Amino acid sequence: MNAASLIDSVVQRFPDAVSASHSYRGDATLVLRPQFLVVVAQFLKQDPALAMNFLMDLTAVDYSAFGTRPTPAFFSSSGVAVRPSTQIPDPDPWAGPPNGVRFTVVYHLFSLVHKHRLRLVVPLEEAVEEVDSLTSLWPGANWLEREVWDMFGIRFRGHPDLKRILMYDEFEGHPLRKDYPVKKRQPLIGPVN
């Protein structure tokens, strides 16, 4: 199935679940409302025409600094800002991140049978940093969701054991958030260098 028919088959089945869709650079993408995540994922996994049996990846993006990162000045002492000029023109531009949303959780699904891919983007509502867990459908989601919790602080409802996986337990904060400074260390032993 190509990108357009993938998107159509989901939109027809769950018309109120999908708030937006696109296929930027050929990657079929659906923006879902959080409460429909599990039903749509179950449909995608079990419907024989789609048969998305692989959960390839589960990650999150923090859009709080999108479009607001300062453009560095030409000579930092002069204060003259560089105007970002001629990028490569894009005939079919991306719609951009969902409006006013800080976190989105991104799922990449793949079908072994039909060899097609789909990306699900679930924007989380303002100040609600929780989404349903997919461990009931794919056991592989267990560790992936633990990593998203560790790095971003997004909780997964229904996860059997949500704890840190890459950082140590004494670490405070969630490193991949945009407001966590890169060099802020919390050493267990030794100096804070």
Add this chain to the structure above:
Amino acid sequence: MDGTDNASFLTSRLEEAIGWARKYSIFQYPFVTACCGMEYMATACSHYDVDRFGAGFPRFSPRQADVLFVVGTISHKIAPALRRIYDQMAEPKWVVAFGVCTCTGGFYDNYATVMGIDTILPVDVYIPGCPPRPEMVLDGLMKLQERIQGTRKTGKRPPPEPRPDIFQP
């Protein structure tokens, strides 16, 4: 070196002999974490054989080893384990910082990495490189051997230089 140099001819010859024996029978504890481990393996194997220096037999228990080769990036999560392994080693012991991540942290200047293991352990030889070529490793090993030779019987050696404060954030 330590100022009380009241060694007699026999004692200094004995120390030299002990130093000679120690430097040609190094039992390394390879604390291998990351990419440098691949160059460590390459140094230890046929092409750049490290066995000809007498250092070819790794001992995987810290109690039985005398040189701790810290190979690869040390993150803050593994740092307490590294310190504990160092503490468990019996004197005389030496530490080699293999790879630039252990020397100064490399280019992983972020929340997760220890910027140089000399902040938690005293280091004898620094082998920079990302990863260092096996020839550099062997050069570092030879410097370590000189240092081992120069260790006095009591285990005293020149104290490691304190890390210079060259970078003020």
Add this chain to the structure above:
Amino acid sequence: MADQSNGSPHAHAADMETRDMLLNIGPAHPAMHGIIRILAQLDGERIDRADVEIGYLHRGFEKMAETVDYNGVMPYTDRLNYVSPLINNMGYCMAVEKLLGITVPERCHYVRVILAEISRLADHLTCIGASAMELGAFTVFLYMIKAREYLWELVERVTGARMTVSYCRVGGVKGDLPADFAEPCAKAFAETGRVLAESDILLTRNRIFVDRMSGTGVISAADAVSYGITGPFLRSTGTDYDVRKDCPYAIYDRLSFDVPVGTRGDNMDRYLVRMEEMQQSMRMVEQALRDIPPGPVQVHPETGRQIPAAEMVDLAKVGNIAAIRDDSALTCPTLEGSGREERPSVATHEKRVFLPPKEDTYGNIEGLMQQFKLVMFGHGVRPPRGEVYFPVEGANGELGFYVVSDGTGNPYRVRVRPPCFAIMSALSKILTGDMIADMIPTFGSVNMIGGELDR
């Protein structure tokens, strides 16, 4: 503690109360695979439960990628799966090129594929060598590392570094293959083939090896799919999924190769799959070297004569300028000053992405502007706003890069989908029920690379 309620003085083994033992394996342990901690709950020798704890090599790749520009992420990608760095480089570059919407010349695709397959060879050699060493076959380890050294010398010829190469750039590769690449490649492959034949004799029908590897570490195909496992691990269960065949990229659709698939999903099948994959990789590289489109223009268009640089220097030293006045020097492609001839074959034409050859940078104003616009702080490669996911076949499975761009010179988010993460998440399930001695070959066949798992 004996239960003697039945009155007999001897206790039956079944009536004895036993306690499970909690054995902590790691994080620093002898299997030179990296640092990982397995908390095994043992009932005698059988593992009842195994908790796997990772994260000891977390180096913040994704956070660092947001602080540097697109080409600056390249050294960080090298150190992800550090035994096959060229595959990671290629995956990241192709993801960014997909985001930019540019294409690279065909020869560049061929060069990338050749080096990726050589990297895959090195990875499988390391994996099998290390796991054989842990089972006691130290000789096989030495032989395979010897073969890997030949391959690394080959890689060094092309890229300049043995392991952490940073060879690919967004929009191309750093430099073309040297003109005399085919012969050392054939020699290195002959050596590798010899080593593989020897290791095959030593291991494949070796009673000890077969007993330890067969039937241990078994995972079913359904479980493997549900955990998201890909690569040799999945193929050993009988599921035929290889990104190179099913979602081909670069020029893989033009190469003919077989994808070995196992049947039982145990360690022996994974070993056999990897051994066969190495043969297929060598086959692919030979085909690619035959079919590769012609390289840099060997003859300077203006003078029509190229002589080796050393000869030119010698002639100039004795004052024979007249003989060399109209000639051009044939220099090593990794040396500066020879860029213009090889540029069309290794880099995209898109000027906003790839640095110009040095002759143009210093020779004309357009080249200088192109250099400045790519190098000056605040400029650089700036893909349009967007998000892409690009999967390649890493040595352990599907290595995917998910790149989000906000239009500036630094990536907004770079996510690596690590293939061994999925395998490690299934490890506790695989180990349950096996003996503790079976943990060693199982863990060896997982080919856990800490740089990729923890990033």
